[in-house]
Amino acid sequence: MKARLNVAVIGGGWAGLAAAVELVTAGAEVTVFEAAKQLGGRARSVETHGHRLDNGQHLLIGAYRETLRLIQTVGANPEHLLRRLPLDLHYPGAGFRLRLPRLPAPLNLAIGLFAAQGAGLGEKFATVRFMRYLQGCNYRLATDGTVAELLDRHGQQGKLRRYLWEPLCLAALNTAPQHASAQIFANVLRDSLGARRADTDLLLPATDLDRVFPSAAADYVRAHGGKIRLTTRVEQIRPQLHIEGELFDRVILALAPQHAVSLLAGQPETAAIADMLAEYTYEPIGTAYAGYPPEVSLPCPMLGLDGGREGGLGQWVFDRGTLCATPGVMSFVLSAQGAWDQRNNEVLVAILHGELEEALARPLPQPLWHWVIRERRATFSCRPDLPRPTARTPLRDLWLAGDYTCADYPATLEGAVRSGITAARGALRSRLASQ
Numbered sequence: 075m076k077a078r079l080n081v082a083v084i085g086g087g088w089a090g091l092a093a094a095v096e097l098v099t100a101g102a103e104v105t106v107f108e109a110a111k112q113l114g115g116r117a118r119s120v121e122t123h124g125h126r127l128d129n130g131q132h133l134l135i136g137a138y139r140e141t142l143r144l145i146q147t148v149g150a151n152p153e154h155l156l157r158r159l160p161l162d163l164h165y166p167g168a169g170f171r172l173r174l175p176r177l178p179a180p181l182n183l184a185i186g187l188f189a190a191q192g193a194g195l196g197e198k199f200a201t202v203r204f205m206r207y208l209q210g211c212n213y214r215l216a217t218d219g220t221v222a223e224l225l226d227r228h229g230q231q232g233k234l235r236r237y238l239w240e241p242l243c244l245a246a247l248n249t250a251p252q253h254a255s256a257q258i259f260a261n262v263l264r265d266s267l268g269a270r271r272a273d274t275d276l277l278l279p280a281t282d283l284d285r286v287f288p289s290a291a292a293d294y295v296r297a298h299g300g301k302i303r304l305t306t307r308v309e310q311i312r313p314q315l316h317i318e319g320e321l322f323d324r325v326i327l328a329l330a331p332q333h334a335v336s337l338l339a340g341q342p343e344t345a346a347i348a349d350m351l352a353e354y355t356y357e358p359i360g361t362a363y364a365g366y367p368p369e370v371s372l373p374c375p376m377l378g379l380d381g382g383r384e385g386g387l388g389q390w391v392f393d394r395g396t397l398c399a400t401p402g403v404m405s406f407v408l409s410a411q412g413a414w415d416q417r418n419n420e421v422l423v424a425i426l427h428g429e430l431e432e433a434l435a436r437p438l439p440q441p442l443w444h445w446v447i448r449e450r451r452a453t454f455s456c457r458p459d460l461p462r463p464t465a466r467t468p469l470r471d472l473w474l475a476g477d478y479t480c481a482d483y484p485a486t487l488e489g490a491v492r493s494g495i496t497a498a499r500g501a502l503r504s505r506l507a508s509q
Contacts, residue, residue: 078101078102078103079097079101079102079103079323079324079501079502080102080103080105080321080322080323080324081097081102081103081104081105081322081323081324081325081326081498081501082104082105082107082308082311082315082317082320082322082324082325082326083097083104083105083106083107083325083326083328083475084107084308084311084317084325084326084327084328084329084337085106085107085108085115085327085328085329085330085333085475085476086106086107086108086110086113086114086115086288086292086302086304086328087113087114087115087116087328087330087476087490088114088115088141088287088288088487088490088491088494089115089328089475089476089477089490089491089493089494089497090106090108090115090326090328090475090494091106091113091287091288091291091292091295091494092140092144092291092475092490092491092492092493092494092495092498093326093328093475093494093495093497093498094106094291094295094300094494094498095144095147095148095291095294095295095494096144096494096495096498096499097300097498097501097502098294098295098298098299098300099147099298100498100502102501102502103299103300104295104299104300104301105300105301105302105303105317105320105322106292106295106300106301106302106303107303107306107307107308107317107318108302108303108304108305108306109305109306109307109308110304110305111304111305112284112288112304113284113288113289113291113292113302113304114283114284114288115330115490116129116130116330116449116452118283118284118288119282119283119284119285120447122363122445123365123443123445125365125400125403126282126284127282127363127394127403127405127445128279128282128283128361129361129447129449130359130361130407130447130449130452131361131390131392131405131407132279132283132487133245133276133277133278133279133376134156134276134277134278134279134487134488135266135273135274135275135276135277136158136266136270136272136273136274136275136276136277137265137266137269137273137274137488138277138486138487138488138491139488140488140491140492140495141287141487141488141491142277144287144291144491144495145286145287145290147294148287148290148291148293148294149290149293149294150285150286150287150290152277154280155279155280155281155285155286156277156278156279156280156286157277157278157279157280157375157397158275158276158277159275159276159278159375160173160174160175160176160182160274160275160276161173161174161186161274161275161276162174162276162374162376163237163238163241163378164373164374164376164377164378165192165237165377165378165379165380165433166373166377166433166434166435167379167380167429167432167433167435168192168233168237168378168380169191169192170190170191170192170193170233170237170378171190171191171192172186172187172190172191172193172234172237172238173186173189174186174271174274176271177271178271179269179270179271179273179274182271182274183205183267183274184202187201187202190234192233192237193232193233193234193237194232194233197231197232197233197234197235198234200228200229200230200231200234201230201234201238203228203229204225204228204229204230205263205267205268207228208260208263208264208268209268213260213261213263213264213268214257214260215256215257215260218255218256218257218458218459219256219458220251220252220253220254220255220256220458221239221240221243221247221251221252221254221255221256221259222251222252222254223256224256224259224260225239225240225251237378239251241378241389241390242259242262242263243259244389244409244410245390245409246259246262246484246486247259247262247456247484247485248357248359248409248410248452248453248456248484248485249357249410249453249455249456249457249484250410250411250412253455253457254456254457254458255456255457255458255459255460255484256458257458258456258482258483258484261482261483262483262484276376278375278376278392278397279397279398280397280398281398282398303318306318308337310337310340311325311327311337311341311472312340312341315471323471324471324472324473324501324504325471325472325473326473326474326475326494326497326498326501327472327473327474327475327476328474328475328476328493328494328497329476330451330476330478331351331354331454331476331478332351332354332356332451334348334351334474334476335348335351335352336348338351338467339352341469341472343467343468343469344467344468344469344472347463347467347474350461350463351463351478354454354455354460354478355454355455355457356450356451356452356453356454356455357409357410357411357451357452357453357454357455357456358410358411358415358448358449358450358451358452359407359408359409359410359448359449359452359453360406360407360408360414360415360422360446360447360448360449361405361406361407361408361446361447362405362406362408362419362422362423362426362444362445362446362447363403363404363405363406363444363445363446363447364403364404364405364406364423364426364427364441364443364444365402365403365441365442365443365444366402366403366404366438366439366441366442367402367439367442368395368401368402369401369402370395370401370402370404370438370439371393371395371396371401371402372391372393372396372404372434373434374393374396375392375393375396375397376390376391376392376393377390377391377393377430377433378390378433379391379406379426379429379430379433380429380433386429387408387412387413387414387417387422387425387426387429388406388408388425388426388429388430389406389407389408389409390406390407391404391405391406391407391426391430391433392404392405392407402442404430406426406430415448419444419446420444422446423441423444423446427440427441452485453477453484453485454477454478454485456484456485462478462479462481463478463479464479464481465479465493465496465497465500466500470504471504473497473500473501474493474497475490475493475494475496475497475498476490476493477489477490477493478493479493479496479497480492480493480496
């Protein structure tokens with residue numbers, strides 16, 4: 075009888091854990107190597123000021139089918155861990171709101187759009203024409219370009235551009251519209267606004283991210299005979315796939331692209347991939363947590379701030395009291411490069427506090443504490459025609475996982491999970507082909 079496939083997964087983020095779960099479910103032996111003290115990668119939990127928070131406020135959408143499937147596979151319950159809400163883009167300070175009703179698609183989008191507050195009728199018809207254009211070309215553009223160019227070309231202006239398309243671009247691609255890939259943006263719209271009603275829902279974590287997937291995934295891997303090795307940095311993967319004194323049949327490299335470069339550059343067969351990744355540029359994400367007195371809350375779990383106005387910085391603010399039972403804790407999210415990153419923490423929080431007061435049209439008590447997290451290389455910059463490698467490498471025993479290998483998607487949790495599944499299935503198939 076053939077021995078079970080023995081696979082090393084390098085990287086314990088969502089991509090690596092997705093690969094590990096898929097592999098042990100199929101009966102493979104798996105060892106996950108993670109350099110940090112905890113799992114989760116760029117979507118992990120941290121503790122501060124007596125609260126268990128996240129290194130950045132993340133959200134999912136109903137279209138994240140593979141992520142939701144794996145959460146269920148490892149024994150967690152998405153309905154308890156994630157609060158499902160209809161898409162609701164609410165900018166009270168600007169008098170704009172677009173909320174999709176719980177009706178079948180595309181009726182939900184049509185009614186939500188024409189009932190949107192603060193946008194003119196001409197803008198709404200232009201938006202309908204834009205969506206019909208995308209549907210007509212099956213969301214495949216003849217050539218890639220920037221999101222800003224795409225919106226200009228199809229007459230997307232005014233409040234719907236400012237409070238619908240541009241925020242969706244920033245939230246999904248973490249790249250400003252004037253730089254972001256129009257084709258990847260179209261793919262996101264295909265799988266959200268252009269898909270089932272449930273796919274447009276927002277899934278807001280009702281607990282810390284570690285409980286949503288990483289900790290349950292680790293327990294599942296261990297329960298199926300797998301091993302998790304924390305604080306273990308892998309410096310090389312060849313010759314002969316010896317890692318930490320153990321020989322493996324396959325290796326799945328599930329690191330962020332900037333960290334994968336050094337391991338790929340040392341092999342002649344993968345040097346070209348390393349060169350490709352070395353050319354990537356990156357975008358930051360900032361999350362500013364502010365702890366207000368417990369009675370402070372928002373009218374809904376997520377509010378938009380009008381950061382596009384003169385001197386404005388804010389983009390979104392989340393009420394973690396409503397979401398995670400931590401009353402008074404607000405998380406302000408700041409995506410992509412921008413003026414926000416030029417401010418020190420104290421000034422940034424003061425400006426965001428003022429913008430929240432303006433949006434709510436009432437004074438607020440000063441925060442009791444604040445904490446700002448700046449992920450300088452949170453995601454790759456999702457530019458037009460960005461070359462991206464596949465999961466398969468020229469080496470039969472080496473596979474890649476990471477959101478950068480999921481060519482249809484930007485750097486999202488769903489992209490990371492899908493990439494891990496693809497790499498795991500590829501490694502399993504390559505074993506069968508060699509027998």
